[in-house]
Amino acid sequence: MSTTASDNNELLKLEPVDKTFRMGEVAVEALRDVSLEVDKAEFLVMVGPSGSGKSTILNIIGGLDSPTAGRVWYCGRELSAFSAAELTRYRRDSVGFVFQFYNLVANLSARENVMVSTEISNDPMDVTEALGLVELEERMDHFPAQMSGGEQQRVAIARALAKNPDLLLCDEPTGALDFATGKRVLRLLVDLKQNLGKTVILITHNGAIAQIADRVIRLRSGQVVEIHANPQPVPPEEITW
Amino acid sequence: MSVLHRKLGRELKNAGGLLFAIVSIVAVGVACYVAMGSAYNNLNEAKRRYYRQCRMADFSIELKKVPLAELAPIAELPGVVEIRPRIDFHATVDLPDVAEPLNGLVLSLPDRRVQEPKKGPGLICAKHPPGRSGKLNLVPFSATIINDIVIRRGGYFTERRKNEVIVNEAFAARHKLVPGDWIHLVLNNRRQELFVVGTAISSEFVYMLGPGAIVPDPEHFGVFYLKQSYAEDVFDFDGAANRVLGRLAPAARDNPYLVLRRAEQLLSPYGVFSTTPLKDQASNNYLSQEIQGLRSFAFFMPTVFLAVAALVLNVLLNRLVEQQRTTVGTLKAMGYSNRQVFIHFLEFGLIVGLAGGLLGCALGYWMAEGMTIQYRRFFEFPELNNHFYPGLQLTGLVISVICAILGSLHGTRLVLKLKPAEAMRPKPPKQGGAVLLERITWLWQRLGSNWRMVLRSIIRNRVRTAVGVFAAAMGASVLVAGFMMADASNYLVDFQFKWILKSDIDLAFKDEHGEDALLEAARLPGVDRAEPTLNVGCTFYNGPYSKKGGITGLARGAKLTVPRDCDARPIRIPSAGLAMSRKLAEILHLQRGDLVTFRPTKGLRKEQRVPVVEISDSYLGTYVYTDIRYLSRLVGEQFAMTGVQLRTDRDPANLAALYGQLKKLPALEAVNTRADMIESLEKTLVDTMWVFIGLLVVFAGIVFFGSILNASLVSLAERQREVATLRVLGYGPWQIGSLLLRESMIVTLIGTAIGMPLGYLLAVGTSMAYDTEMFRFPVVAQTHTWVWTVMLAILFGLLAHLFVQRAIHRMDWLEALNAKE
């Protein structure tokens, strides 16, 4: 499915955004002049070597961090001008995060980990349904320590999904997984976009994964070096790395 | 219940034993607060009620003999509301089945008690209405009189006999005296038979001290109430009294001295021996001191424990938040607000505070119960019960919660600072630079790698180390202060009853006697040695300072009373001049070599000016010693004595014969047997002390244990990775344990070393707080105090390590090795 940018279909927009980290004397320029538009129900992959600023962009989009310069828009509202409380609301209602190391709460079961997310949501999914989407109903009462990495990542995806966000932000979701398991997780994410119409932004340092995207953004040293549309996304099952 | 609460619940459960240790520290703090506060309220309330019930006198004047008619001006003094004249005498009691003669205090009470005051010539002078001077109503009886009694068994006097007696309850109980029994007292040199009509207690004798005693000894001392008319007859005191009790208007109570000085002037023709405001009344003084002491302890002890608890909690929560960095970040990324996450972590502390508080409240109530039961052994009240004080309990609970929250706040605040984006990034490693110690190369190079690890860890985790040192210091100071209390009481008993007073039996006569009385005493069966004593009551003056007291004359070369200086060295009894106790010299602002004026309260009452040639020390009373012949001459006699001290051969047969003879001596006012005194001291004071010390040891143990367990487990959790690596290198669990043990032992011993002098200072403070005329606390620390403190510190440390060792054995180090972080 290809997308054309039209105003009412636009979900996110970054107007040249800079991000500089200051650590005492040293300033690290993590992002420079990054402009970007993301459409609704788009599957976007950002690739770049480690340290190129991928996570920084994702954090800014997810409302975890704010840019040093430039503006960020979400559905026509200026994210970069949000107060702390508004950012919290935004994260709560609109964004689902999936992390490289899953970040499940160790002493909560799979079901309970998902509940952590549904309990603060206005419009949550049924917990069982969310776990059903990642095919883990059977393992609902297992604790993270009793599950494999792939299973844990699927719980994390269910957790992100369960509060029904429009935007799923995935930071190296397959980074800690083996090849086959990784592909399974990717399939899940592609399905979410295709079946539920979610916007997915996935970042990876693994160029092969870019093939599954609708659009690919390449980053190097905090700058966007290439954006190209991918009219024929490859199903995850067919890629190799 | 939300999932976060489930998470919290599981964290609490996981923290298990550690949590219980911290909760215990909080609980001990709250328990001390609640227990001492309750005991304070119990005693204070019981005292207030009892004093009101008995109409406790605000002052008392002791004199030789005053006609009742001469008392009207006293009753009219501004500030005086009401007075009661009384006849008081010491007596010896002869109970058939008790070998030794017992001491008694005989007091007069109105013959009858009626509801309506009657007009007529009377015994009780009361102004109506109080405060208005002028018209004086003399009422013979009153429904309630000053220093009234509370009947426990039997009843008040009847009109059937003249010679009825009411016996104080404790003495009656010890000797199984019941209404209807007959007893014999030696009154005014005659053996009198008296019919017991009842037993009673009085607010005057809440803490009942016999002559020369420092703890109540109801077995050897009793109070006997006689009808006023009978007392007048038997003591030849028709229409006269030798004590005046009085009550003051509330405004005059704060400063009774003005009234007392006026009264003394007015009564001076009748030989005033002493004037005593309520504050200085023996029983009241002891009781008030105890109440006051509870108040300061109720503040001090909880502060120590709650401070330790808060700090220990701080270490734990810092660790908890640190450990859950990623979770904090994830929660925030998912849309949890700062407040929600903050409260989630704060709840951990809150629950510790609540649990500790509730446990402490219950424990405190129970401890107060124990303390109150203990107090009943010393203090006699109509009822002294433990009550539940909701306000106090609630305050305890609130204090513990506040403390726990304060302790958690520091760690929990990290949650707010933590930005989710940063929380996801691996934590920058702690700066692992060289510690200062490493600069001392010659030392560092000699240390093995294990010691280096231990020392680095101690130095790098500054806050944790500081908290551990503080907790150990507090624990050690509590131990030292407690042990020093025992040392002090042992020392005091030894000092007073083995070093100063070395006689076996002391006799006190009613009047002065000549040398023949000494010879007679020396001939008593079983007596090896007899030494005379002369007590002269007097007032000392030095410029603006004055003090009522007495001088004790001792024979030259006396061996049965040996005055000591503050280093416990014997002082030679001066052949001229006085050896004055330190406390009295302080009160009078006198130093060695100064001259002091004194005026005897009996006899010629001629003022004399004499030098203070020695300063003596003792922990009870304010004694002044001199040569008996010198003192006799000062009061215008060749040789006079008012008492004898005896050393016996301690042969039981002789002793029985001796007691038999003493019972027949009418001139005796009091008999004191040293062994009885020491026994009663040990029974009450020393037993209580051990209970108290036992509690302190348990409390200190909880502090040591809790803090060490916490520090070691936190350290273990932080260093999982390091521990796992060491395991891979071939270290066994015991070797790993030894690293942690060394760490905690160093911290504990440093803290103990700091805490021991603190405990000493605490004991010095306590001794300063208890520095009164009647009673002083020596500051003594025996070697075993230090040894025991260190040994207990090590013991508690090892005990805590046992749990740490168990945790090491159970640790899944393979998982720790593989886990990311």
Ligand SMILES: Nc1ncnc2c1ncn2[C@@H]1O[C@H](COP(=O)(O)OP(=O)(O)O)[C@@H](O)[C@H]1O
């Ligand atoms: N909180 C931070 N403080 C300092 N530097 C940071 C911080 N976050 C990221 N950086 C730096 O910004 C750059 C981009 O980091 P990041 O976005 O995490 O890269 P990527 O996700 O592509 O590996 C790196 O050089 C990184 O060191």
Ligand SMILES: [Mg+2]
């Ligand atoms: Mg990254």
